[in-house]
Every structure is written in structure tokens, then in C-alpha cells.
Amino acid sequence: MAGGAGARDAAFPAGADEEAAWLLRVRETLAETDAALAARFDSGEPVERLVAARARSIDGLIREAWSRCIPADAQLALFAVGGYGRGELFPHSDIDLLVLAAEPEQHARREALACLFALLWDMGLQASHAVRSPEQCTQAASDPTVLTALLEARPLVADIADRGALEASIAPQKVWPARDYFLAKADEQRQRHARFGDTSDNLEPNLKDGPGGLRDLHTLGWMALRSFGVRERDALVGLGHLGADEAAALDREHEALGRLRFGLHLVAGRHEERLRFDYQKALAAHLGYADDARNLGVEQMMQGFYRSAAIVRRINDRLLQRFEEHFDGTAVPEPLDARFELRRGYLAARDPQWPHGDVAQVFELFATWASRPDARGLHSQTARALAEALAIVPAYAVAEPALRDRFMALLRGERPVPTLERMARLGVLGRWIPAFAQVSGRMQFDLFHVYTVDQHTLAVLRNLASFGDASTDDRFSKAHQVWPTLRKPELLLLAGLFHDIAKGRGGDHSEVGAEDAQAFCAAHALSASDAALVTWLVRRHLLMSITAQKQDISDPAVIHRFASEVADRERLDYLYLLTCADIAGTSPKLWNAWKDQLLADLRASTRLALRQGLEHPVDAIEHIAETRAAVRGLLSARGIGEGEADALFLRFPEHGFLRARPDQIAWQAQALRSAAPGEVVVAVRSLDAGDHALEVFVHSPDRDGLFAAIVISLDRLGLEIQQARALDGPGETIFDSFQVLPGDTRQPPSTADIERRLAGALSGPLERIRPARRTQPRHLRHFRIVPRIQFDEGPDGGETVLSLVCTDRPGLLADIAHVLRARRLRVQDARIATFGERAEDVFRLTESDNSALDAGSRAALRDALLSRIDGEANR
Known part of the structure; x- marks a missing residue:
């Protein structure tokens, strides 16, 4: 076997000075090599050469260390394994080594090997190592990961016999026959992919x-x-x-x-x-x-x-x-028709020359695939033939009318969404709709859009398809009821396909995408009314989301404006489903029971407005009367008579019947039923067991800083506020409602615990309740948004509307509320909206005497908010 000069104490015969000089030279060589490789990388040299060059340079240094530590007569061999064995070393890759030796020799050379491994670390090489005999290699290779590393073995200090012994120790006859290894690595890959979603x-x-x-x-x-x-x-x-x-x-x-x-x-x-x-x-x-x-x-x-x-x-x-x-x-093929068959469950073209340059046969392939949900996938030969045929697939704008008809037949046929997903994954959709190819793999550098544009689009289409499934998705309360009423579901799928297709092309992507949709509909001979619906949906696909999340949908004027824009119930239903699918397809964390209820409420209110006629908007008095009647019915079903209900109503703010749903008011009335005057009442109910969304109701005698105390307390309980509504009740009381989500869904606080702790906090001095200090999460540091603060007059001139846009972070709302409390301002209402790293919050404020803020108060508040936001964000 190959060997070297002596043990560690003899490796540097001139002593410590020689060792220090040698190590300095090695480290300098490493630094010079890495610097030279970095320069070659910057000049555009292929990476394959660079990683091979780095491996060769490390080879020489390791052999030099070996010769200093391992005696010449040692029966030891050294191999590079893993990626290093493959001859690839990136700038900071692992260096994996195997010392091959019989067990007695391992024990005899323990000190020399310890000298080698210590020297490698002193050289600045973070090498990992294993010392094994051939028999131990066989045993260790029962783990396919170890076998994989040994398959890559490359001799550094070894002769032919050493190489033969290692190869024999891991031969298929001894461990992991080829088929078993293939199945193990394929399963390992599936599991690894699953870890990344x-x-x-x-x-x-x-x-x-x-x-x-x-x-x-x-x-x-x-x-x-x-x-x-x-x-x-x-x-x-x-x-x-x-x-x-x-x-x-x-x-x-x-x-x-x-x-x-x-x-x-x-x-x-x-x-x-x-x-x-x-x-x-x-x-x-x-x-x-x-x-x-x-x-x-x-x-x-x-x-x-x-x-x-x-x-x-x-x-x-x-x-x-x-x-x-x-x-x-290959198994016996199972013919399906004249053109296609199943091979081992995979869909395959029967003709080896398929598709003969005929694009119609490509579309026929996807139609057949849609009709066979049991197919495991596309056969590799047919998949390769399809890839080679992509060049013949035309853009729809220059395609023959017959091909356009075939595409629309796929959209109207069986399982259209899986078909669109397959066409996208295999490159056909991007050829047919070139604009889709442009957004393939396109990401947006923010935290709101967690998927690339094409993957988000496909997620939206999957959500739309789920609305029509026999098994309902509990995340959506109304979508499955609305889907069957659609006149032409394929129009909604087209709107979903085009809604973000213009991202990254400059201008308003909704407007540009609407132009694309219009052109597509015209080319595919859709009727004028169908084309108009698809185009409108693409142009206004954000309308319902913005209205629901940023405006007060309990305000009849807001509903009237929205209904006027939507204009009819068909558009409303299509837009409702598209909005649900779009929000839920943007991020797994974005959709929750609160947003589901919010959109359902907006749809219900708009349907009522459209039914009554836009020329007859519902006035506040009529709406309040209808809500009171509905609440009486709910309370009656719970054993509360009309007289007691009317007595409870006297404790409610009149405009609460305008802003809240009947079920909310009935729930709040029950919470007040046993409460004495002046008592702090906290009630919490679950909105949806699936995503832990909660509604928190607080009724209390009013005090300065009470809203801030509630917000800070909820924050300290680990609850993230999605919406806040503050109402003044009779007798100097408050009726505040909050929609919240637990920040940590693994151990969310119980409703009873929230009620107890919040009521306890609000029963004592409020000034002692102060915001918690938190470290800003790592990922938010890379998405800094310059804060924007705007003040506007309220609708009646008696309030000031504060609009705030800034980087979101834990405790932001609590800090804002703390500033408002310090300025002795009263919060009449709050709309909390978070879009990834972006917080967009709106507050309706008054001075302590319920008057609007003057110019001086606005300027002082702006300075205080900017100081608090910037100070905490930079901490």
C-alpha cells in the first residue's frame, strides 16, 4: 500500500516553527487558489472546470498532509468520496474522505490518523472522514446513503489492489443489487421532494x-x-x-x-x-x-x-x-383506441412516429389523458416525442380555427384543470399562449406572492376546480353552492388563466391582461357577451378583494358603489369565486375563515342591493330594522323573548345594527345577558376550527387608552389582529370586535384562557399594559418599505381617517395603538390588512372630545408614528 514520512511528532522535524511556516504556506495557497477560481468564475469560465480545478488543488494538499503523518509502510489507503470523490468541489463544499484498512492496521495507526485529521483541520480543510475495512464498508453500505458516497470513491493514495478491494466490498452481489438500489433512490427522491412541498x-x-x-x-x-x-x-x-x-x-x-x-x-x-x-x-x-x-x-x-x-x-x-x-x-400494452395505449399504466402513443407533425394529435393526446384519470402519467417515449414536437405547436393567434376549437373542447371537456396543468408542465400551454410562457418561472421579490406567477395561476385553477368537486373544501363556506349556478364554468377558468398573465410586462397587469384575454376570446370565437365577461373579470379581478379588505362593507354607500361596478348577479358570482380562488392561491397562510366570511358577507349584501335595484339603495334605517328583526329571531330560538331582546338592544350602539351581522349581535347579546352594568365583558368564539380564526368581543366602560390596551393585550397573547372595529355604546361604553389568528397554531391559547386573561388585564390600570419588544424576523429585513402616512377627512367631517402603509412586523399594531394612546386619540374603527411584508392599515380617529384632528395634531401624530415604526424596525 502507498504511504508517507512519519507520525505527527515526526511530521515537522524542525519543530513548531516549521509547522507554523508550513501551515501558513498551505493556507496562503488555499486562499490564492480560491481567489483565482473566483476571478475565473467572474470571467465566465464554465463551473465544471472550476470545481474540478478546486478538487485537484485540494488533492495535492491532502496528499502532502498524508505524507507528513502516515508512515511509508502503513497498510492504509485514502479515497475521496461523495461529491469530492466525483471531482467536484465548490468554494465551501464538504470534503469527505475514506481511509481503507484492515481493522488491526486501523488500531496500529490510530495516532498517525489522528495526526492527519488534526492537520487537515489546522490547514483550514473541514474534512469529514471514515476509517473502515472492506468488510466494514460492506456493512456500512447497507445504508443506501453510505453506498452512494462509496460509489463516487476516487483514489488519492491507493494502489490497484486497494481500489479492487473497495469495489468488491460494495459489489451488487454483496449489497444493494441494481434494481433494489434504483427503487431505494427513487423513493428517497420522492421523500426529499415532499420535504419541499x-x-x-x-x-x-x-x-x-x-x-x-x-x-x-x-x-x-x-x-x-x-x-x-x-x-x-x-x-x-x-x-x-x-x-x-x-x-x-x-x-x-x-x-x-x-x-x-x-x-x-x-x-x-x-x-x-x-x-x-x-x-x-x-x-x-x-x-x-x-x-x-x-x-x-x-x-x-x-x-x-x-x-x-x-x-x-x-x-x-x-x-x-x-x-x-x-x-x-415494458409489460403488455393495453390498447385504448387507434392512437393510444397504456404501458405499465403510462399513456403512450401507439405509433413510434407520433405525432407526425400534426398538432391536432397533440391536443388529442391531452383529451385521451383527461378521460383516463387512472393513468400514472405520460410514457417517457411519448413525453420525449411531445418535447421534440413542441416547435410545431403554433401560437393560438396564427393557428387554424379547427385547432382553436380543439383547445376550447379541452377547456369544456373532462377534468379541464388537470389538462391545463399538464399542458403547462410539458410546455404546450406556453407555446399556445406565448404570454403564459413569459410568466413561467417568474417570481416577484416580495413575501406576498409565495409562488411564481405560473404556479400561482395553476393553484388558482385548482381552487376553482375544487369548487365543483363532489367533496367540498371546508375552507370555503359558499363557493360550492355558487359553482353549480355558473352558466359556463369554462369562462371562469379562462379568467383564472389570464388574470395575472401580464405580470412583469409593465403597466397595470390587470389592464394589459384584459387586452390579452379579449384577443384570446375573439380568436376562439367566443360570443361578445362571453368575451366581455372574461375580459371584465381579468380587468377587475382585484375589485372584490380590495373592497372587502380595505373598505367598510357594512356601509351601505360602499355596497352601492361596489354593486354599481359589478352591475349584475352573474358577474358578482363569477367574481366572487375568482376572488376566493385567487386569495387562497396566493399563499397557504393568506386564506382564513375571516376572509371567507368577509367575502361571503360582501356577496350577500351586493346581491340584496342588486335585487332591490341600484336606483333604490338600501338606507341605514331600513337596514337597521332588518337586522333587528333577524337578531330577534335568532335570540328567540335561544330562549330569549322579545321583551328581553329589546332590553338588551338598549345597551347596544344604534349603528352596531348597521355594521354587524345578525349572528354577531345575537352572540354579543348573549354575552351581555348576565353582565352587570360597568362590568368588563370579554367573549371569544371560534370562526373556523380548521385555521383557528377567532372573534373577540369586548364590552367595557370607556377609558382613555382602552383600545390600545386591548390591542397590546391581544398581541401579548400571541394573537394577530386581522380586523378591528371600535364602536361607542350608550352610557360611555365601548363595543369593540376583533378578528384574530394565533401566531403559533401549534399551541394556540384556548378561548377560555383568552377571555380570562384579557378581562383581567382590562380590569386593572391600563397604563401598565405596554407593548412587548420583539426581534424583527430575518426575512423582513430584506423587504423594507418606506412608511407612508396619509390623513383624510371622514365622511361626515367629524373624524379623521389615518392611512398607514409600512413594513409589517410582529407587534406593529400594538406599537401603533400605543402611540395613539399616548396622543390621547380615540379609535372609532380600524381596518387591518397585511400583504406579505406589507401592512396597509386604516384608522378612523377623533380627539378625546370626539372631534376631528387639526393640522397640529396630525403633524405630531405623523412624527410619533414614524419615530416608533422606524425605531422598532431598525432595532
């Missing part, structure tokens, strides 16, 4: 381990090595398992992903595989991406990553199928 389209994706990342490419290589004994993709092409075009695509994306990873290591200055917000902008600048009029440089970089990951996943799926067929055979 089975999507690469995350805000902070993992370049290495995420779906479509470098690990997927490595996995294909390991499978090929174990199954066919080949390492290079060209060899797979020669064996017929990989097409030349597929190999070229994988080579291209491997370089693109490798370039991102190399740059990320440089920017982070450490081993980092996750494209975190901390590094995205710096990495984009380092790679030469620049902002333009339409897209930020970071968004351009991220779009490139998402597209690369999508291609890797697409080809990865095909290869896994081919490996499976290699081991298990």
Missing part, C-alpha cells in the same frame, strides 16, 4: 436538495452507475436510455445550477445551499443581472433558476420511467 417554486429554494436541483442530477448519475456501470450522460445516450437532446439539456441546466451554487458560496462566504433572501440580491448583482423597467435583476435570476429546475424535473421523470422499464420490462 414537491415544488421548486419556493421563495427561498434549495439549489442542491430541492426538486429539480443538483441532487436530482446526481441521483440520475448514481442510478446509471449502479445500473449500467457508466458515469457520463453520453454513455447513457449510447445505451439508448437518454436522447442526445435530453443529454444536452441536462448538461446546460447542470451548468446553470452549478453557476448559481458557486456564486452563492462566494456571496455567502460559507457552505450554503439555500437561496435565501439574505443573498438573492447580492448574488444577482454578482452574476451580472441588472434591474430594468419591467423586472428586478433578482427576479430575472430567480426565473432562470425556476425554469432550469422545471426542465431537470421533466427529464428526470422520463429517465426514472426508462430505468423502471429496464428492470421490470
Whole structure:
């Protein structure tokens, strides 16, 4: 076996000075090498050469350390394993080593090996190591992860016998036959993908381990090595398992992903595989991406990553199928019709020359697929044929009318949303609708949009499809009732497909998208009324969301304005469903029971306004009378007679019957039923068990700073306020309502605990209730929004409307309320809206004497708010 000079105490015969000088030279060499590689990277040299060059430079240093520590007669061999064994070392990659030796030799050379590993760390190489005999390698390789690392073994100090012994120890006859290894790695990949939500389209994706990342490419290589004994993709092409075009695509994306990873290591200055917000902008600048009029440089970089990951996943799926067929055979085809069949459950074209340049056959493929929900997927040969045929798929604008009819038939046929998803994933939809290709992989650098535009669009379509499913989704209280009333569901799907299609093209994406939708509808021969509906939905797809979340929908004037814009009940129902699907498809955390109820209330109020006629708006007196009657009915069902109900009504503010729903007032009346005058009453009820949404009602004698005390107390209880409504009641009392969500849904406080703790806090001195101090979350530091404060007159001139836009953070509302309390201002109403990192809050304020704020008070409040917001955000 190969060996070296002596043990650690003899490695530096001249003593400590020589050791220090040698280590200094090694560290300088490492630094110079890394600096030179970074410069070569910046000049555009392929990453494949750079990681190989770094591995070679480390090889030499490790061999030098070996020769200093390991005696020449030692029966030890040294191998690089894992990624280092593959000959790839990124700037901060792990250095994995295997020392191969019989067990007696391991014990005999323990001190020499300890000298080696200590020296490597002193050199600045964070190497991990294993010391095993061939028999121990066999045992350890029962773990497929260990076997995978050993498959990559590359000799550093070893002879032919050493290499043969290691290869024999992990031979398929001893451990993990090829088929078993393939199945284990395929299952490992599925589990790894599941940890990332089975999507690469995350805000902070993992370049290495995420779906479509470098690990997927490595996995294909390991499978090929174990199954066919080949390492290079060209060899797979020669064996017929990989097409030349597929190999070229994988080579291209491997370089693109490798370039991102190399740059990320440089920017982070450490081993980092996750494209975190901390590094995205710096990495984009380092790679030469620049902002333009339409897209930020970071968004351009991220779009490139998402597209690369999508291609890797697409080809990865095909290869896994081919490996499976290699081991298990192609099985007997099951004919479906003259053109298609099932092979091992995968849909395949029967003709090897399919589709013969005929785009109609491409659309026929998707129609057949839609009719067979039992199909496991698309057969790899047909998937490759489809990829090669993409160039013949025309844009709809230049397609023949017959092809447009076929596309609309897919939209009106069986399972249209899965069909659109498949067409998008396989590249057909982007060819047919070029605007969709432009938003493929397009991200927006904020925390509100957690998906790329194309993935958000598909999520919206999935939500729409769920409204028509037999099994209802508990997240949506009314959507499943509305869906069956739609005249043409495909029109709603078109609106969902186009609603964000103009993102990143400059201008108002709703207006530009409406123009795209209009052109599409005209080309596909939709009637004028159908085209008008789709176009209007795209243009106004944000109308209902903005109205519900930013305006007071208990105000009849707000309802009248909204109803006038919507104009008819058909538009209202289509817009309602699109809004529900859009909000729920933007972020998993954005949809909740409060928003569900809010939109349902807006729809119900608007339907009433439309039914009565826009020329006859509902006035406040009529609305209050209707609400009172409805509440009496609810209380009667709960054993509260009309006389007692009327007595309870005397304790309520009159305008409460204008702003609250009958069920809310009935619930509040029950809470007041046993309360004595002057008593603090706190009631909490669940809005939806699924997302822990709660409604908190507080009735109390009014005191200065009471609203702030409630808000701060809720914040200290870990509850995030979604909406706040403050009403003054008879006899100097308050009727405040809050819609809240627990910040931590794993251990949310119970309703009883909230009632007890909040009532206790409000029963004592309010000045002792102060905001909690919290550290700003890491991700918010990269999305700083310059605070904007605006003051307007209230509708009747007796109030001042404060509009605040700033970066959201934990405790923000509590801090704002604390400022308002310090200024002795009264909160009459509050609308709390959060969009990712952006808080947009509106407060209706008065002075302590219920008058509007004068110019001096406004200026002082602005300064106090800016000081508090900026001071806490920068802490």
C-alpha cells in the first residue's frame, strides 16, 4: 500500500516553527487558489472546470498532509468520496474522505490518523472522514446513503489492489443489487421532494436538495452507475436510455445550477445551499443581472433558476420511467383506441412516429389523458416525442380555427384543470399562449406572492376546480353552492388563466391582461357577451378583494358603489369565486375563515342591493330594522323573548345594527345577558376550527387608552389582529370586535384562557399594559418599505381617517395603538390588512372630545408614528 514520512511528532522535524511556516504556506495557497477560481468564475469560465480545478488543488494538499503523518509502510489507503470523490468541489463544499484498512492496521495507526485529521483541520480543510475495512464498508453500505458516497470513491493514495478491494466490498452481489438500489433512490427522491412541498417554486429554494436541483442530477448519475456501470450522460445516450437532446439539456441546466451554487458560496462566504433572501440580491448583482423597467435583476435570476429546475424535473421523470422499464420490462400494452395505449399504466402513443407533425394529435393526446384519470402519467417515449414536437405547436393567434376549437373542447371537456396543468408542465400551454410562457418561472421579490406567477395561476385553477368537486373544501363556506349556478364554468377558468398573465410586462397587469384575454376570446370565437365577461373579470379581478379588505362593507354607500361596478348577479358570482380562488392561491397562510366570511358577507349584501335595484339603495334605517328583526329571531330560538331582546338592544350602539351581522349581535347579546352594568365583558368564539380564526368581543366602560390596551393585550397573547372595529355604546361604553389568528397554531391559547386573561388585564390600570419588544424576523429585513402616512377627512367631517402603509412586523399594531394612546386619540374603527411584508392599515380617529384632528395634531401624530415604526424596525 502507498504511504508517507512519519507520525505527527515526526511530521515537522524542525519543530513548531516549521509547522507554523508550513501551515501558513498551505493556507496562503488555499486562499490564492480560491481567489483565482473566483476571478475565473467572474470571467465566465464554465463551473465544471472550476470545481474540478478546486478538487485537484485540494488533492495535492491532502496528499502532502498524508505524507507528513502516515508512515511509508502503513497498510492504509485514502479515497475521496461523495461529491469530492466525483471531482467536484465548490468554494465551501464538504470534503469527505475514506481511509481503507484492515481493522488491526486501523488500531496500529490510530495516532498517525489522528495526526492527519488534526492537520487537515489546522490547514483550514473541514474534512469529514471514515476509517473502515472492506468488510466494514460492506456493512456500512447497507445504508443506501453510505453506498452512494462509496460509489463516487476516487483514489488519492491507493494502489490497484486497494481500489479492487473497495469495489468488491460494495459489489451488487454483496449489497444493494441494481434494481433494489434504483427503487431505494427513487423513493428517497420522492421523500426529499415532499420535504419541499414537491415544488421548486419556493421563495427561498434549495439549489442542491430541492426538486429539480443538483441532487436530482446526481441521483440520475448514481442510478446509471449502479445500473449500467457508466458515469457520463453520453454513455447513457449510447445505451439508448437518454436522447442526445435530453443529454444536452441536462448538461446546460447542470451548468446553470452549478453557476448559481458557486456564486452563492462566494456571496455567502460559507457552505450554503439555500437561496435565501439574505443573498438573492447580492448574488444577482454578482452574476451580472441588472434591474430594468419591467423586472428586478433578482427576479430575472430567480426565473432562470425556476425554469432550469422545471426542465431537470421533466427529464428526470422520463429517465426514472426508462430505468423502471429496464428492470421490470415494458409489460403488455393495453390498447385504448387507434392512437393510444397504456404501458405499465403510462399513456403512450401507439405509433413510434407520433405525432407526425400534426398538432391536432397533440391536443388529442391531452383529451385521451383527461378521460383516463387512472393513468400514472405520460410514457417517457411519448413525453420525449411531445418535447421534440413542441416547435410545431403554433401560437393560438396564427393557428387554424379547427385547432382553436380543439383547445376550447379541452377547456369544456373532462377534468379541464388537470389538462391545463399538464399542458403547462410539458410546455404546450406556453407555446399556445406565448404570454403564459413569459410568466413561467417568474417570481416577484416580495413575501406576498409565495409562488411564481405560473404556479400561482395553476393553484388558482385548482381552487376553482375544487369548487365543483363532489367533496367540498371546508375552507370555503359558499363557493360550492355558487359553482353549480355558473352558466359556463369554462369562462371562469379562462379568467383564472389570464388574470395575472401580464405580470412583469409593465403597466397595470390587470389592464394589459384584459387586452390579452379579449384577443384570446375573439380568436376562439367566443360570443361578445362571453368575451366581455372574461375580459371584465381579468380587468377587475382585484375589485372584490380590495373592497372587502380595505373598505367598510357594512356601509351601505360602499355596497352601492361596489354593486354599481359589478352591475349584475352573474358577474358578482363569477367574481366572487375568482376572488376566493385567487386569495387562497396566493399563499397557504393568506386564506382564513375571516376572509371567507368577509367575502361571503360582501356577496350577500351586493346581491340584496342588486335585487332591490341600484336606483333604490338600501338606507341605514331600513337596514337597521332588518337586522333587528333577524337578531330577534335568532335570540328567540335561544330562549330569549322579545321583551328581553329589546332590553338588551338598549345597551347596544344604534349603528352596531348597521355594521354587524345578525349572528354577531345575537352572540354579543348573549354575552351581555348576565353582565352587570360597568362590568368588563370579554367573549371569544371560534370562526373556523380548521385555521383557528377567532372573534373577540369586548364590552367595557370607556377609558382613555382602552383600545390600545386591548390591542397590546391581544398581541401579548400571541394573537394577530386581522380586523378591528371600535364602536361607542350608550352610557360611555365601548363595543369593540376583533378578528384574530394565533401566531403559533401549534399551541394556540384556548378561548377560555383568552377571555380570562384579557378581562383581567382590562380590569386593572391600563397604563401598565405596554407593548412587548420583539426581534424583527430575518426575512423582513430584506423587504423594507418606506412608511407612508396619509390623513383624510371622514365622511361626515367629524373624524379623521389615518392611512398607514409600512413594513409589517410582529407587534406593529400594538406599537401603533400605543402611540395613539399616548396622543390621547380615540379609535372609532380600524381596518387591518397585511400583504406579505406589507401592512396597509386604516384608522378612523377623533380627539378625546370626539372631534376631528387639526393640522397640529396630525403633524405630531405623523412624527410619533414614524419615530416608533422606524425605531422598532431598525432595532
